[in-house]
Amino acid sequence: xxxxxxxxxxxxxxxxxxxxxxxxxxxxxxxxxxxxxxxxxxxxxxxxxxxxxxxxxxxxxxxxxxxxxxxxxxxxxxxxxxxxxxxxxxxxxxxxxxxxxxxxxxxxxxxxxxxxxxxxxxxxxxxxxxxxxxxxxxxxxxxxxxxxxxxxxxxxxxx
Amino acid sequence: xxxxxxxxxxxxxxxxxxxxxxxxxxxxxxxxxxxxxxxxxxxxxxxxxxxxxxxxxxxxxxxxxxxxxxxxxxxxxxxxxxxxxxxxxxxxxxxxxxxxxxxxxxxxxxxxxxxxxxxxxxxxxxxxxxxxxxxxxxxxxxxxxxxxxxxxxxxxxxx
DNA sequence: TTTTTTGCAAAACCTTTGCAGTTGG
DNA sequence: CCAACTGCAAAGGTTTTGCAAAAAA
Numbered sequence: 001x002x003x004x005x006x007x008x009x010x011x012x013x014x015x016x017x018x019x020x021x022x023x024x025x026x027x028x029x030x031x032x033x034x035x036x037x038x039x040x041x042x043x044x045x046x047x048x049x050x051x052x053x054x055x056x057x058x059x060x061x062x063x064x065x066x067x068x069x070x071x072x073x074x075x076x077x078x079x080x081x082x083x084x085x086x087x088x089x090x091x092x093x094x095x096x097x098x099x100x101x102x103x104x105x106x107x108x109x110x111x112x113x114x115x116x117x118x119x120x121x122x123x124x125x126x127x128x129x130x131x132x133x134x135x136x137x138x139x140x141x142x143x144x145x146x147x148x149x150x151x152x153x154x155x156x157x158x159x
Numbered sequence: 160x161x162x163x164x165x166x167x168x169x170x171x172x173x174x175x176x177x178x179x180x181x182x183x184x185x186x187x188x189x190x191x192x193x194x195x196x197x198x199x200x201x202x203x204x205x206x207x208x209x210x211x212x213x214x215x216x217x218x219x220x221x222x223x224x225x226x227x228x229x230x231x232x233x234x235x236x237x238x239x240x241x242x243x244x245x246x247x248x249x250x251x252x253x254x255x256x257x258x259x260x261x262x263x264x265x266x267x268x269x270x271x272x273x274x275x276x277x278x279x280x281x282x283x284x285x286x287x288x289x290x291x292x293x294x295x296x297x298x299x300x301x302x303x304x305x306x307x308x309x310x311x312x313x314x315x316x317x318x
Numbered sequence: 319t320t321t322t323t324t325g326c327a328a329a330a331c332c333t334t335t336g337c338a339g340t341t342g343g
Numbered sequence: 344c345c346a347a348c349t350g351c352a353a354a355g356g357t358t359t360t361g362c363a364a365a366a367a368a
Contacts, residue, residue: 028322028367049358067324069358090357104292113290123285130281131272132306133263143299147291187342187347208333226349228333249332 012097015041018080025078032056032063036071045114046084046092085140086112103141108149112141171256174200177239184237191215191222195230204273205243205251244299245271262300267308271300 012018015037019029027033035056039047049068056063072093075081083091086105094101102120104113120137127135145153171177174196178188186192194215198206208227215222231252234240242250245264253260261279263272279296286294304312 023368026322030323030367032324062325064325065357066326066359070323070360073359104286104290104294106292107295107298113292115290119289122289123282126282126285127263127301127303130278131263131274132309133265133272133301133303134309134312135263135301135303136266137302139266140299140302142286142292142294142301143296144286144292144294150291150293153293182343185347189342189348191349221350223350224332225334225351229335229348232334 012080012095018075021078021080022074027074032067033071035059035063036068036075040081040093040095043094046086046094048090048092050090052093082138084138100138102137104137104146105141105143106146106149107143108145108153111146111148113146171239171254177234180237180239186233191226192230194218194222195227195234199240199252199254202253205245205253207249207251209249211252241297243297259297261296263296263305264300264302265305265308266302267304267312270305270307272305 012021015034018037019034022029022033036052039052039055049065049072052072053063053065053068056068072081072083076083076093080096081093082096082100083093084103085091086103087110100117101114102117104115105111117138120135123142124135127133144150171180174193177196178193181188181192195211198211198214208224208231211231212222212224212227215227231240231242235242235252239255240252241255241259242252243262244250245262246266246269259276260273261276263274264270276297282301283294286292303309
């Protein structure tokens with residue numbers, strides 16, 4: 001995150017922070033919900049609902065995927081969580097706090113490159129200037145060929 | 160949008176053109192397949208498999224969605240058809256010939272802007288220069304806020 | 319106790335697949 | 344005729360939903 005002179009609008013830096021927000025929102029901090037949050041805080045990248053469920057199940061009682069989805073949905077509405085679609089698989093969830101990331105994905109090899117939003121500002125400016133759109137690559141990534149695949153392609157190699 | 164002075168690399172300009180290619184590929188032009196192609200040629204934008212099936216069913220015997228998918232898959236492999244994911248719904252299919260399109264989609268209002276690839280070259284160059292990726296917005300669009308929604312957002316209005 | 323949350327089962331949605339029967343060439 | 348194609352039914356993967364039981368406050 002380096003410098004962030006501006007405090008992020010949502011400063012959820014711990015499970016307790018989120019717990020407070022949930023309570024303020026009329027919610028409760030069930031064991032299950034706490035575990036979901038712990039998984040999200042522990043994850044080093046976006047994770048699927050399925051994965052959250054299985055990780056939690058490994059530490060104790062089974063936890064239904066449907067409940068994970070319900071939790072994630074609520075947290076997303078609250079602005080605590082966000083999800084990204086990296087290809088055709090399930091959506092991947094992560095905390096909003098802790099520095100946003102934007103993504104580039106290779107359509108050929110599946111490689112995912114995660115970057116600080118700042119590094120995409122020049123691209124964003126181009127898009128704004130030409131189309132008026134305010135582009136974000138947090139929910140749907142930039143898609144194309146990664147450097148390696150682009151090189152192979154231009155070397156005339158097969159798909 | 161409008162003019163496309165350059166001929167596309169794959170010049171399938173009619174159902175018959177495609178039919179010839181299909182036969183050359185060992186395939187047959189069944190009634191159903193011909194209808195799928197006619198729908199694609201008649202469409203003025205990318206359409207879902209479901210829509211193709213219902214449109215065809217309106218003109219005669221029902222046509223299974225699964226068969227539409229099988230046809231689209233084959234046509235896509237042949238390079239005649241392509242599909243794009245504009246958001247969370249079903250994939251939308253279109254003919255490759257007739258000029259490629261790339262897309263920008265508003266996450267808030269769903270607005271879709273379709274542009275000639277050429278107009279995105281500056282953006283592509285930025286991305287190539289900074290990340291080495293060869294970006295394409297034909298399969299997954301650029302996502303963000305359209306001009307109107309971006310303006311509302313910056314005016315401090317509610318979501 | 320009261321309201322939220324969960325488990326479980328089921329369904330919704332998009333897409334793929336198997337198989338037997340039909341059809342195009 | 345024979346391979347390709349279709350209908351039908353079923354399943355696969357992801358996500359949502361209904362409802363009664365369990366748990367948080």
